[in-house]
Structure formats: structure tokens, C-alpha cells
Amino acid sequence: MTSLHPTPGMGEPSTSGRFGHFGGRFVPEALLPACLELEDAFRSAWADPAFRSELDALLRDYAGRPSPLTEARNLSRQLGVRVLLKRDELNHTGSHKINNVLGQALLAQRMGKHRLVAETGAGQHGVATATAAALFGFECIIYMGEVDTERQSLNVFRMNLLGAEVRPVSSGSRTLKDAVNEAMRDWVSSVETTHFCLGSVMGPHPYPWMVRELQRVIGDEAVVQCRALLDGGVPDVVVACVGGGSNAAGIFAGFVDTTARLVGVQPEGGAAIGRGLPGVVHGSASMLLQDEHGQVSEAHSVSAGLDYPGVGPEHAHLAAGGRAEYPSVGDAEVLEAFQLLGRTEGIIPALEPAHALAWVAREAGRAIPAGATVVVNLCGRGDKDVAHVAALLGRPTDAG
């Protein structure tokens, strides 16, 4: 099979962890040996058939993979484009986060580390990490911004039920970026016994590469499912939401060497690609919302999971090279899309993939030609967001 695109796909980053100009290992000396150890461990595990088959078995028997690709017939009729939903919201724990976390937990076990720390925004990655920790018998500490512990209180309780300790973070903007800071502070103090189970394609090398590889199962499945459904063809457009960008990286990895147009949809208040400038935070160089002096700005989004001022370095690279595009949508459109999928398909999406749906709804017949085939990565389910959305829509839920 020859690629129609001579542009580089999504291969391994350079030895310094670079995707073009982005990436790298901007961490304190205390963490550098751990980054090197992790890279070695991942490289050897990923090449080890025993590790791969153990992970595949976990993904199948525990997480419920493969996730289906569903024709959204009613929505397609309404929008005039053919929408296919990659159903990663059906995974155990309700999002794509479990794919990455099972891989990292297996790796932590291989490295002899029995304590996981993680950051979480919406709580989906925290829940997934707590789940894996319970399964593997690890201690688990989740850092979560105070603002997010309030708007996602159900997930806090869920993590507690799974045996994890949730530590609210009260510094800075009290959201995802500050949770990452606090998780890194924990890691620098505990690196000899602890694995930092980062939830997205960000952070120092090897994380952006490793997390993408652990998420590429989404794209690898989808490309085969599309082939079956589309008579051996590929979709015209592949759409996913982007905060840090792990679900997008996972599905893009399956389609980057095809003719499919790749679209990562950002929240308007967190559009690091487009509104940001090159910067270095949380271990890598990427696009970053910041002021003229280089102080990191606060992102604003209705979705806690996308409330992040940066973006994974590989996405910055794909944007710079023109292989993927990164438009943004506003909170109001997102709330519309959130409701639209429930009414038309009987599926309540998480607010994060509602961004991807909002872009499709807005651009159907415009940037997406009528009749085109669009795969939307439905990376999370909306249960966690129901109370929050009810409040935003002025519909009380505690009446009984």
C-alpha cells in the first residue's frame, strides 16, 4: 500500500523527542533519569509480543474493545452528511482514557512501580487511572483542580469508590493545568516508587509518543471498520475534540497515511492552535495560550476536560505541516450538539466530543461537502455532564 501523501505521518519522534519543532524534555534534572527510564521501558515493552498480547487481552476482556463504529442514520439525514460514530464512550469507565491507562499501568508494573499519580480535568482520566490502580493493586493519588472537583463531583466520588485519594488543587486557575503542576511536584518527590500516569499526548518525551501509541488502537480499529463499511474506502473527514489531544492523536494515527481530512476541534476559550504562541510548559514545547511575557493564560471551556491552555506537541506539528486542521467551537454550539445527539441517536455524549459534533453540525454542507462521509470520535459518554448541563440550561435535577 503506498501513501498518497508524501508528508510525514505519525511516526516516532526524533531521539530528543521532537515532532518537528515541538516536543522535547523540558523537565528538572530530578525527573530526567525517570523520563529516560520510561522511554527505555516503553520501547522494550512495545516491541515485546508478550506485553502486547497482555495489553490486548486487557483491552478486550476488561475494557470491552473493539468499540463499534455506528452509522448515525438520523443525524446524517438531518445534516446531509454521512456520520459514523467511533463509540469509545462504550469502553469500561466511559471514555477512551482507559486505553492509555491500562497500557501505562502494565508498564508501571513492569518497571516495579506500585504507586500511580495522575492529573485529571473532567475526571475521566482520574477515574480510568483509579480503575487501573484498583485492578493492579496500586496506590493511587489523583490531582484535580478545585473548580473541577466542584463541577465534576460525581467523578470525585467515583474515584473514591475505586480506592483512590483525590487531592483538590487550589493553586493558580484551580483547573487541569494546575492539577498537572501538582502531579509533577508529587512525581519529583516520589519518582523512585511512583509512575506519573499522564492522561494525554503532552508532557516530556516519551509521553506524547507513548500515549499516542497507546491510543492508536482507536484509529487502527476505525480504519478497518471503515474499510468494511465503505467498500474498502476511507472516510472523507475524521473529526475529534482536542484539549491535550489524546483521543484525536489515537484516531488520527489510523488515518494519517490515507486521504482522509483530519480535524481536531478545540474549545474557543482553549484554542492553543490558532490563538496561542509557541511555548514551553509541562515538559514540552508546543503551542500555548500565554501573555506577551510568557505567563501561561487560563483556558475557559464549558468542558473541564478541554480546559487546558496547551496542546500536545504532535498536534502543533501536524498543524504546522498542514496535515491536520484545528478549528474551534463555542460553548453554546457545544451545548446544542450535546442535546442533538441524544434526540437523534439516543446517545448522550460527553461535553468533550460534543465539540467535535458541534463542528460537524456547523460545517455540514459548508466545510464538509454535502454527502461526505465523516467519522466522529465519540470519546466519552455524557453521564458525568448531565447535572452540569442541566444547571447550564436552567433545568433543576434535584426535584426528586
Next chain:
Amino acid sequence: MSATLERALRARRDEGAKLLVPYVTGGLDEDWTQVLAAVVAAGADAVEVGIPFSDPVMDGPTIQEASTRALARGTTPASILADVRRAQVDVPVIVMTYYNLAYRMGDLRFARSLAAAGVSGAILPDLPLEESAVWEAEAAAAGVETILLAAPVTPDDRLALIAERSRGFVYGVSRMGITGERADLATSAGLMAKRLKAVTDRPVLIGFGISTPAQAVEVCMEADGVVVASALLRALLDGGGPEAAADFVGAMRAALDAG
């Protein structure tokens, strides 16, 4: 002015002195440059000025609080450097900040702005060896010495490389963790100093958690000196002014001189 920091520190060490480098967050209060003058008068051999960053991942609650306060006052890298230039500090000044502030301005421009303010050294803790070469070269071209950090988990071969590439002095991190006051000195502090002294002739200073004169004396059994930050800032955040800073640094100076 080249190699002013290392030359000054080596000269002091050769006189038999233990080196004392206090850290002050730039722009912390209206009178922060008076604090600088006070710690110099109280016996600092060099001063470290922190340019606050929004996301200081190596810093504990005390320096985070100081950074937040300084940023809330509208402090910028340019305003701090202008203050430093006006303050005419008569010991070497070292800037400690995170790399994004340099990256945003451009490495060379940032390095030149440090030099223009009379700053002779820079510490960027999120630039490990693998990422620091470009910055080190630009800084050297501007006449700024880049101080590299070593950590207790740094293997021996890396430690030697860090000591070789570091300029000004080598900064040994006393323990695995972030900045912050500690009641007890980690046993790793002395070991860190000993390992560094075995591979370099450059001044070896230990920092992170050096909170009391007794701890400074203990760590200087092996090290050439200490960096003190959080304990001093705690005094300032609790309402102490230049006098409190002078008392704190003066007590450390006296203890180090008494051996």
C-alpha cells in the same frame, strides 16, 4: 563582563569563606530591592532573584505564594530587571526563572536583557542537559553564566557532565522534591555535595530545604556553600521587611563564619 560570578565565588572560597546565596522573589513587594540591599549588607556572597512564572513546577507552597503575590502586583521580567539595574547590587546577581519566559522573548534577547541589568548568572531548572545547549551558548555570548542543577538521582557520568558544563557554580539539589522549608536536613544533602566535590573544582552549592543556620553549617561540612530561599521568603511573606531578611541572612552568615 565575563565569568564574574564564578570568579567572585572562587575568590571568596579561596579566602576560606563558605558561600551564602539568598533567594528573593523579584517584585514581591514595593520594597523588594531594599530586601536585596539588606541581604547583601548582611553578608550574601551573591543573590538569586526569582522572576516569577505562572506555573512553577519545581517550587513548593512558599515560593508559589511569593510568585503569585509578585505576579498579582503586575510584575514582569522587564520590571524586575529594571529594578535590579537601579538597585546597583554590589555582589553578583543570579536570575532564577522558568524557561518559557526566556523562550517567549527569544534566548539571546533574554540573555542580553539579563546582562544589561547587570545579572551575571542564570538558573533555568526546567532546562536539563538535553535541552540547555542552545540557551547556554546564547547566554555565554551575552556574558551570562548558566548554572546547572544536579539531583540525588543523577547518575555519576551525568553528574560529571553537569559539573563540566555548569558555569558560576554547580547547584546540587539537596533531596528529591520541590523547594520548601524543612525541619530536618536530608541525609542526601551531604552526599550530593560530596559526589559533586569529587568531580569538580567549581564551587558546589547546595539548595532546597536549607532553612536554619545549623543546617547550613552541616551541609557546608561537604559543600562550598548554600542557597537559601523558602525559609527567607517565609519571613518576608509573614510580614517581615528588609530588617527581618537581614536578621535571617546575618544569622546564617555568622554561623557559617564560625564554622
